[in-house]
Amino acid sequence: MKLLLLLVILGTVSAKVQDLSGKMFTFPQQTNTAHVRLNPNTQGYNALTVCHRSFTDINKDHALFSLATPSHANSFLIFWQNRNQEIQPHVRDAKVEYGGWDYKLNTWHSICTTWDSVTGLVQVWFDGTPSIRKLTTSGGAIDGTVIAILGQEQDSHGGGFDINQSFVGMITDVHMWDFILSSCEIHQYMEERYYPTGNVLNWRALDFEITGNVEIENKVQICH
Numbered sequence: 753m754k755l756l757l758l759l760v761i762l763g764t765v766s767a768k769v770q771d772l773s774g775k776m777f778t779f780p781q782q783t784n785t786a787h788v789r790l791n792p793n794t795q796g797y798n799a800l801t802v803c804h805r806s807f808t809d810i811n812k813d814h815a816l817f818s819l820a821t822p823s824h825a826n827s828f829l830i831f832w833q834n835r836n837q838e839i840q841p842h843v844r845d846a847k848v849e850y851g852g853w854d855y856k857l858n859t860w861h862s863i864c865t866t867w868d869s870v871t872g873l874v875q876v877w878f879d880g881t882p883s884i885r886k887l888t889t890s891g892g893a894i895d896g897t898v899i900a901i902l903g904q905e906q907d908s909h910g911g912g913f914d915i916n917q918s919f920v921g922m923i924t925d926v927h928m929w930d931f932i933l934s935s936c937e938i939h940q941y942m943e944e945r946y947y948p949t950g951n952v953l954n955w956r957a958l959d960f961e962i963t964g965n966v967e968i969e970n971k972v973q974i975c976h
């Protein structure tokens with residue numbers, strides 16, 4: 753009972769659908785608790801595109817997007833691995849590594865990742881540049897109850913957070929589709945021009961819950 757009460761007090765602040773156009777989530781400190789849970793419109797994916805923009809100054813590992821199902825904690829994970837300076841997409845617990853990006857600190861980066869279950873090929877787009885296509889895992893869909901989280905990396909379904917893999921900084925324009933966007937559409941996302949909104953997660957009608965210290969703020973604009 754006491755534990756339950758404590759969890760309620762410490763726990764979830766809000767659960768609602770909001771248009772977050774022009775807004776961002778600010779993760780102001782390293783913790784192993786603060787996060788945003790995103791509630792998807794559909795479950796069960798044979799293909800995916802996930803896009804987000806992020807800004808950080810932490811010179812260490814961090815998760816940019818963590819999607820878990822009961823059978824795979826890393827059902828769809830986008831991870832920055834600092835030692836090797838790699839963006840590492842994981843799909844159904846299979847990992848690939850992409851190095852050679854100019855992942856500068858204190859800069860907005862637009863990242864889109866695509867995957868298709870038939871070929872098992874994954875591809876990352878980083879600030880307008882596509883990677884090569886690499887094999888993760890093919891022949892199986894991402895299925896089971898989805899828990900999608902920003903700010904923490906799930907080692908279990910909805911938990912197992914590690915402070916040293918948490919995200920500090922800002923994240924905006926998170927969209928997820930259950931198909932692969934065309935390269936033109938991805939390019940338009942990167943350039944912040946017109947692009948279709950996500951049919952699974954839509955930043956302009958986002959169903960989410962904040963736990964702990966995460967702020968919703970206006971996107972940082974640099975005035976000239």
Ligand SMILES: *[C@@H]1O[C@H](CO)[C@@H](O)[C@H](O)[C@H]1NC(C)=O
Nearest residue numbers: 782784812913914915916917
């Ligand atoms: C996180 O990293 C710090 C510094 O490297 C280390 O001292 C600490 O034990 C790590 N914490 C966990 C939970 O791994």
Ligand SMILES: [Ca+2]
Nearest residue numbers: 905907914917
């Ligand atoms: Ca982990």
